[in-house]
Amino acid sequence: MTRLFSLLSLFVFTFISIATQAQQRVAYTSVAEAGPDYLVQGEYRGGARLSGILRSSSGLQVVARGEGKFVANLIPGGLAGQGGRLDEVVTLEGATVDGVTTLKSEDFTVTIAGGSATVANQAGKKVGKLRHIVRESVTMGMPAPTEAVVLFDGENTDNLVEAKVTEDGLLMEGVLTKELVKDFRLHLEFRTPFMPNSLGQARGNSGVYIQRRYEVQVLDSFGLEGVHNECGGIYRQKPPELNMAFPPLVWQTYDIQFRAARFNEAGEKTESAQLTVYHNGVAIHTNYELTNKTGAGQPEGPAAMPILLQNHSDPVRFRNVWLVHLDEQQAESAGKLRQR
Known part of the structure; x- marks a missing residue:
């Protein structure tokens, strides 16, 4: 009887713990609802004397961890992608x-x-001051060229399968393109939610699944190391050259160029797929040869396949999504240009 009571107590405790954790998992999709921690979180830029005798450019990344707690990175030289x-x-x-x-x-x-961050040394002496900023990608708002297939412009979803759009005109996660792709370049803008009580893969997770085979990860990886399963990573294959993730609720850009794998008549792969990715205007992969499909992707093959914007249960939003199909000569020329 005592053993039964103990087991029941353990079950109830576990159930309550899980329920409590579920209640704590929040996902804010607007600054207005995000609360005071969001106003502290973000990027700061200014000057500080972190070593030597002179002040120099410095950056600060502040990451919310929920309930008024934070971790931060003080960066000599400035922010990621800016020295x-x-x-x-x-x-x-x-x-x-x-x-x-x-x-x-x-x-x-x-x-x-x-909105200001004051830096002091061990002795309590002020050695720097930085101000909160919100960066914008240099490719934000890039218009679709005349030859582009517009996948989403805020209204029309004719080129998408089972697309859902929010009241404020943003594309929701979990959508396929009707276009089947081989060689192409893609522009899209995305925004991760603010999920201060979550960590790792549970924090603003989605992905751009090229041909449903190869995933470029979307995640709230602001302030993290930048590994293969974080934002900009080629899932389980290659980390980004630089973690260019902006804070959650700040719009970001991916500009992707893809050259499909080549196969002979026997169905044998003769050339690996190649991928170039710019995250917020900065190159994070250049002509990377994909070794195989990524994660749960579809098997490699010669057939053209759609692009999937993954649904991982987090409210990631997209806008201004378009692609340009490339013929073989254009794909080859673009690859050579990027190698110079």
Whole structure:
């Protein structure tokens, strides 16, 4: 009887724990509903004396971890893609108390209030100040050329299968293109939700599945290391050259060029597929030869296949999605151009 009671108690405790965790999993899709932690989270840029005697360009990435807690990266040289020396990052952590966020490392203390971050050294002396910024990709809003197939422009979904659109005109995750693709270039804009209580693959997960075979990961990877299963990674094959992820709820861009694998008449692969990806205007993969399908992708083959914007149960949103089919000569020329 005692053993039965213990087992029942364990079951009830586990059930309550799971229910509590489920209640804590939140996904905000607008700044208006995101709460005060979101106003602290984000990118900061300015000048700080992190070493030596002179102030120099510095960046700060602040990542919300829920309930007023944060981790951060203090980056000499600036932000990712703007001169930041990511191999010299100083990691901090802390929390918000009475409207002021304090983050600490062994050598520095960063105090955030009113959109400004003040950096102090071990002795408490101010050595820098940075301001909150919101970056925009250089390819944001890129118009579709005349030869493009417009997949989504905010209204028309004729070129998509089972597309769902939000009231404010954004494409929801979990949609296939009617277009079957081989060689092409693709532009799309995406926005991950703010999920401060979630971590890793549970935080703003989606993906661009090229030919339903090869996935370029979409994830809220802001402030993370940048590995193969994070934003910009070729899933389970290759990490991005640089983690260019912007904070959640900030629009981002992928500009992708793809050359399909080649097969002979016997169905044997003679050339691997090639992939070039620009994330927020910065090259993160250049003419990478895909070794095989990624993860749960469809098997490789000569047939043209659609593009899937993956549904991983998180409210990732898309807009301004278009592609241009390339003939073999165009695909070859584009690859050679990028190698120069």
